Amino acid sequence: MTSPAPSRHKAGAPRSVWTADLASPDATASLAHAFAAIATPGLCVLINGPVGAGKSFFARNVIQTLMAQKGALEDVPSPTFTLVQTYELGPLDVWHADLYRLTDAGELIELGLEQAFDSALCLIEWPDRLGSLRPDGAVELTMTPDPNHQDRRHVRIDGPTDLITRLSSAMEIPPE
Numbered sequence: 001m002t003s004p005a006p007s008r009h010k011a012g013a014p015r016s017v018w019t020a021d022l023a024s025p026d027a028t029a030s031l032a033h034a035f036a037a038i039a040t041p042g043l044c045v046l047i048n049g050p051v052g053a054g055k056s057f058f059a060r061n062v063i064q065t066l067m068a069q070k071g072a073l074e075d076v077p078s079p080t081f082t083l084v085q086t087y088e089l090g091p092l093d094v095w096h097a098d099l100y101r102l103t104d105a106g107e108l109i110e111l112g113l114e115q116a117f118d119s120a121l122c123l124i125e126w127p128d129r130l131g132s133l134r135p136d137g138a139v140e141l142t143m144t145p146d147p148n149h150q151d152r153r154h155v156r157i158d159g160p161t162d163l164i165t166r167l168s169s170a171m172e173i174p175p176e
Ligand SMILES: Nc1ncnc2c1ncn2[C@@H]1O[C@H](COP(=O)(O)OP(=O)(O)OP(=O)(O)O)[C@@H](O)[C@H]1O
Pocket: 022, 023, 024, 025, 026, 027, 028, 049, 050, 051, 052, 053, 054, 055, 056, 057, 058, 098, 125, 150, 151, 152, 153
C-alpha cells in the first residue's frame, strides 16, 4: 500500500467553514468517523472549546476509528499529564496532544511536535498554548456546549476548502 501524500496546508490556501449541531455523543462520534476518513499526514486539527466540551471525546473517536480500520484496538489514554500520546497507525502517525498544563512551549519542540506537524495527523487540545508554534493552515475545530441541552454541542470547523468540501459531503450538511 502506498502512503497518502503529505498534505500540510499552506497559509493562504482557500478556506471554508462548516458548522453543525451535534445532538448527542453519537453525533460527535459520526463526525469523528467522517474526519478519520479524510485525515492525511500533515493535517493539524486545533480543537478548541471549554472544559468538558468534548474535545477528547472527538479526538479519541478519530483515533479509535483509525485503529479499527487497521484491526488494532489499543487504549486511547488522555494526554492530560503526558502532554502527547502518539499512535503509529500506518500509513498514518497520529499525535494527540492536550496542552492545558503546558507551561513552556519549548517542551513541545523537544518532543518533536514541529516535525509531527509535517508528517503526522495532529489533534491538539488547548491549542492557544502553542504560541508561535501554531502551524499555518491548520483546521480550527471549535466545540461549544449548548447551555440548554446537556448532550448537545455546536461545532464549527474552519479549514482548507478541499477538506471542508469532503467533510460536508460525507456529513451531508453543506458548508456555510
Ligand atoms: N454531543 C456530545 N459530544 C461530545 N461529548 C459529549 C456530547 N454530549 C455529552 N458529551 C460528554 O461530554 C464529555 C466531554 O468530555 P471530554 O473529556 O471529551 O471534554 P474535553 O473538552 O476534552 O475537556 P477537557 O478540557 O477537560 O480536556 C464526555 O463525557 C462526553 O460523553
